[in-house]
Amino acid sequence: MSTPKLSLEHLLYLLALALALFLRLLNLGAAPLSDFEATWALQALQAANPQGAAPQFGAQTAYLALTTPVFFLFSASNFAARLWPALAGSFLVLVPWLLRKQLGRVSAVLVAFGLALDPGLVATSRLAGGPMLALFFGMLALALWLNRKALLAGISLGLLLLSGPAAVTGVLIFGVVALLLRWLRLPLSTSFTGPLERRDLRLALSAVVGVILLGGSLFLRYPQALAGWANTLPSYFQTWSLASGVPAGQSLLALLVYQPFPILLLVVGLLFWLVDNSLNLGAAPAAEQDAAGATPDEEDFPGEDHPASDIPLRSSATVAVEFPPVFPTLWLLASLLLVLLPPGRQVADLVWALPALWILAVWGLAADRRPAGSLLGRLADLRLDAISLSHAGATLLLFGLFWNTLISTRGLVGLQTIPTPGLRLVITLIVLILLFLTAMLVSIGWDWRTSRSGLLLGVTAAFAIYSFAALWGVSQLHPNRPEELWAPQPATVQADLLLQTIRDLSKWQTSLRNDIEIWSAVDLPSLRWLLRDFHNARFVSELLPDQSPALAITLQTQTPPSLAESYRGQDFLWQVWPGWDGAAPPDFLAWLTFRKAPTQQLSIILWARADLKPDLGTPQTSPDLPDPDLQEP
Secondary structure, rough: OOOOOHHHHHHHHHHHHHHHHHHOOOOOOOOOOOOOHHHHHHHHHOOOOOOOOOOOOOOOOHHHHHHHHHHOOOOHHHHHHHHHHHHHHHHHHHHHHOOOOHHOOOOOOOOOEEEHHOHHHHHHHHHOOOOOOHHHHHHHHHHHOOOOOOOHHHHHHHHHHHOOOHHHHHHHHHHHHHHHHHOOOOOOOOOOOOOOOOHHHHHHHHHHHHHHHHHHOOOOOOOOHHHHHHHHHHHHHHHHHHOOOEEEHHHHHHHHHHOOOHHHHHHHHHHHHHHHHHOOOOOOOOHHHHOOOOOOHHHHHHOOOOOOOOOOOOOOOOOOOOOOOHHHHHHHHHHHHHHOOOOOOHHHHHHHHHHHHHHHHHHHHHHHHOOOHHHHHHHHOOOOOOOHHHHHHHHHHHHHHHHHHHHHHOOOOOOOOOOOOHHHHHHHHHHHHHHHHHHHHHHHHHOOOHHHHHHHHHHHHHHHHHHHHHHHHHHHHHOOHHHOOOOOOOEEEEEHHHHHHHHHHHHHOOOOOOOEEEEEEEOHHHHHHHOOOOOOOEEEOOOOOOOOOOOEEEEEOOOOOOHHEEEEEEEEEEEEOOOOOOOOOOOHHHHHOOOOEEEEEEEEEEEEEEHHOOHHHOHHHOOOOOHHHHHOO
């Protein structure tokens, strides 16, 4: 029995998986849960540790079924609440491995790296209760079905259907694409041909029913959870009836700002495809060209078996012309249509379009080269001599100058007579003209191939750096902040500071960090999640004058006068959400460069009874900064 060997292809997929895990798990629990996330985390916590009334379940049964055991076996934390979406987003990069017959082996590897490093996918993977589980199970079900794995495809489809309203979006997208392919009389893939077998359909359907009954009841522990799953369709249709979503322009803005790299690859590929293939219409049949050498991916991964259909994104016509792949094109268009049309749209719903965008971007990467030869062979057509590399460095330097112009022109001294927007526009045009002149001078002094190689390398490096900076900002610098657009709003802000203050006061009074009496007149899911470990925490509609708990929490705008008489208070910034109307913030360049944008805020006040500590002194009549001793551990 032969032992399978670890090939270069396997190592590349492992590297993509390692990158995806690192970017999605790094500081995963640092940002506090928003109301959107805390709603689902509280349901999983209630199912893991039921107390009092029966747990209430929503439509995202897959998230609850996966997260509840984590809370039961380990502690309920921000990290644990986001763990399964992060893992789903990480293992999404392995789905192209199952689609390598349709995409091509090298193209599938490139798509895997694109999915691992995409800013939108990283941000959504770090969101508890977001659409990432639905996207992962949907793509996995499709890939397994195309590979004739009926049982596993049925299990994945069942988990998809348990993933809440986002699953309805995915089912509609793939349903629309399948109908269009049938109407156009095109096959779903180059490798899946022939009629469907009834045995496969029965096996897949049985798996779907079994997963829904088992997972929908949280492994038979809560049969009533199936009633919550039944609200999937009503919850989805609310996105069409309630105008509570972000503007459609904001979703498109997020796509352009966070995904410029794949969009650039696709646009450049389309331009070269239009130019190159217009000259190839009279070329020899593709079969004659393929007969002259090895199949494309045999040159890239030598020594491996390659089926005859393993040609990445290649037309089967008799003319050597590459056509854009139909399935991902329809997938991208249907995703944008079904994400942008509902009034209750969210930016995170765009994740359904991103895999198709990366597939088309990889096609664009290959479309500007000759139809014959492998993808890596075509990449090798780029010159890497000193001149092309110097040109690439100059191009990258000019892009850096362009970005620095956007940042620093506002503060230039001695140019106050020139309006700032006009100054920025002039300098930006100068940089673009220098970019064009540099390419022309290199092509005149050497040749066009050298100039093109340097230009492509420089532009690719510049956009790759920008994409990684956007990724780092949305996942590490401003996680779940409204300025980053991707997370559902409002975002929770000073939760850690409030929790530390309450724990310090509890330790002072009770010698335990979670045993102090707390009455809260603010009932928000994010606050309930923060106080989940405080057994004496109560949420009330209002605080009466004759009530005197050790700690009280109120909104800053709704403070009973009785609290100011016998309590001392400290305000905490609790929630922020976008403070602008329309798609973009008013100062677009400030937002693009520094993520500075107007926000609206909600503050709460933590009131501590004056006799809680002897050194609290005379009660204050208004919220003030607490005594420094309040912050003692």
